[in-house]
Amino acid sequence: MHMRRMGAVLSIVALAGGLAACGGGGETYATVADKIAGGGTVVVGTKWDQPSLGLKMGNEPEGFDVDVAKAVLKEVNGGKDVTVEWKESASSNREPFLQNGTVDIIFATYSITEERKGKVSFGGPYVIAHQDIMVRKDDTSINTPQDLKGKKICKASGSNSYKRITDPPPDGELDIDATTVDAANYSECVQKLTGSNLDAVTTDDLILAGFAKQAGGNFKVLGQGFTDEKYGIGLKKGDTKTCEAVNKAVATLWSNGTMKTLLDKWFGGIQGLNLSSTAPPAEGCA
Amino acid sequence: MDELIKYAPDLGLGFLENVKLSIVAAVASLILGTILLAMRVSPTPVLRAAGTFYVNVVRNTPLTLVLAFSALGLSDQLGLVFSETPLTNSFWIVAMGLSVYTAAFVCEALRAGVNTVPMGQAEAARAIGLTFMQSLTMIILPQAFRAVVAPLGSVMIAMIKNTTVATAGGFLADAAAVMKITFDQTGASIPIFLGIVVAFMVLTMPIGFFTGWLSRRLAVVR
């Protein structure tokens, strides 16, 4: 009988322990900058399924965004390494993750837009990408963005890229009558592009370049960048202190050539991709 | 409460998709499940093995995987396309995945029903000289059917609740998907959550009561 009672007690302890463990804990910091200065573990959100930008390899993701994150955090910490915990932040989760504090800071192909500025704060931009179009290699019917009329394009959950095609300004750009196909993320879009359910994936050239490289010649990127996507560093709304710190770090990384090196490392030698070699104009932290 | 009222039209449309999915999957899974049962009790070993294999594989695979595979694997990669309109296509893909999944459970419920008929009934039927078909149609199936009503009701209720997993099959128009999109705007809203929950209960509870009542009414007194 004692054993049985023990079991019941243990399960209740487990229950309490489980709930307490979920509460998190440890020290709390007012801003991410304070957390970095205080030596806390910074939770960094990146993509985990985008080759060359953020792709999970073992315990850590790797890619351009990941390297930029490491470099920026190190710069903010005065050249010392920062303990980082990586967390997957899909397009659809980026705003809630920042608002909820699931992650401290996001480097995940996160374009700065007016709409998003209402929900989160942006540091950067650290690089400028251009929206482009990727189609199947043998598809000759799509050569310019205008050819997308009546075609099926991918609408990745939480991403704005499709609006640039289908909507008029200010949110959109081209106002073309294309059909959208829902997908959870861009890696799903690329999977769909293999079959006939999708005609084109349209999003930032850096993302497409990574996938095209991975897919080994099955797809082609048109090389017709038609927007400027300013990749920002996602922060919790109102965290001006961290925003200013990362902006300074980004400026330094551009002036000492680190950014150029990283861009070449991940995207060097890809045809039709125009890599910027100068720092994008900084936006304020107001 | 204001939030629920504000988003009610969207949520209602989403819930309607769950209802439509439920109806399609109910019909398809009952048909497919009955075929599977027939395979599993057939005198042909090959069919029995095929039926058993199907049921064991499908009911041990998570529905999330079944739906994600139907969408990304079968439809996108292997070219199984029901409709040129993306939303309609994903509706049918999800309906197909859900039916294929539920059919395994329908088959099990039917089989469990046949098992409730005691051996003595069949023996008695044989003893008075009934043929196989006669004992099946006059003795076994009438009793089995009564025992199947309640478990089948449970399978259907589970299936209706499972329509919320449609998201995994790329069908982002059902109540769960709409709720998530709404929560992205409003944060967690208790009225919205309760509203959808109540809607599901309105759909499932009558089925539970009805099948429970029917099985009690039809119950074979032993």
Add this chain to the structure above:
Amino acid sequence: MSTSVLFDAPGPRGRIRNHALTVISVIAVGAVLYAVYRGFDNKGQFEGKIWQPFLQWETWDFYIIPGLIGTLQAAAVAAVLALAFGAIFGLARLSDHAWIRVPAGVVVEVFRAIPLLLLIFFIFYLAPMVGGGGDYAFMAVVVGLMLYNGSVLAEVVRAGVHAVPRGQSEAAYAVGMRKNQVMRLVLLPQAVTSMMPAIVSQLVVLLKDTALGYIIAYVDLLNTGFKILPARFFGSLIPAAIVIGIIYVALNMALSYLATWLERRSRRSRKTAARPVAAPGAAEVGVAAGQGTEGGGLAPDKPLE
């Protein structure tokens, strides 16, 4: 060919008919398999290139094993919590006091009726508003699984206690035991034995449902194996689905066999007067783990032959 109670051993004509049926069904099943094979082959799904990753240790080390650990972690924690929840609420529903019995009954019925994914979504969005910032994917999955499966298990506990013949508790009261003694010393020990199969098969359901975590980006087997892995190895989506499908099926089948074995053992055992119980909605639950059908009756699992 064994004889069934339903018909005599087939005569010459019956045998010919059965053989003919066998041949036809072999052809039919073969045709289906061939069609599937051709469908896959036409799309190049048997090319070595896309299966190659699964021969590399890195694939398992980086993606499949961490995902599997995530799945098992969520399942294990949720199972312990659900068992505790089920025990507490199951017993509460058996209470003689209406003020305990009724609320417990409401909780159990409500959480059984809510679609699990909605519950997980809700917890996922509600938790940060209540508990401040943090990563709640694991918690949302675990708590959702606990509430739903715990509620089902509460019903199993109730059914298990009810399955003990009334004479047992009457006898216990007659020898002067108090209420809690009757429950603790007489009813529960017998009930636990008869509940075991239903509990294990509910745990299979729980393990399968951890895959819902995929939708809120919990790092489980489905997430690493079906989303990240195909992004890393382009074209390997279908092989990935097949590999992780086999892992899920193997895990669940192992648990199911445990359930069947436990059931057989408990039926043989003389230690309990209670019959094995099926979970409520047996078709969804008890039968789900491939048990409950080998007992008696006409057991088509041992086919009608």
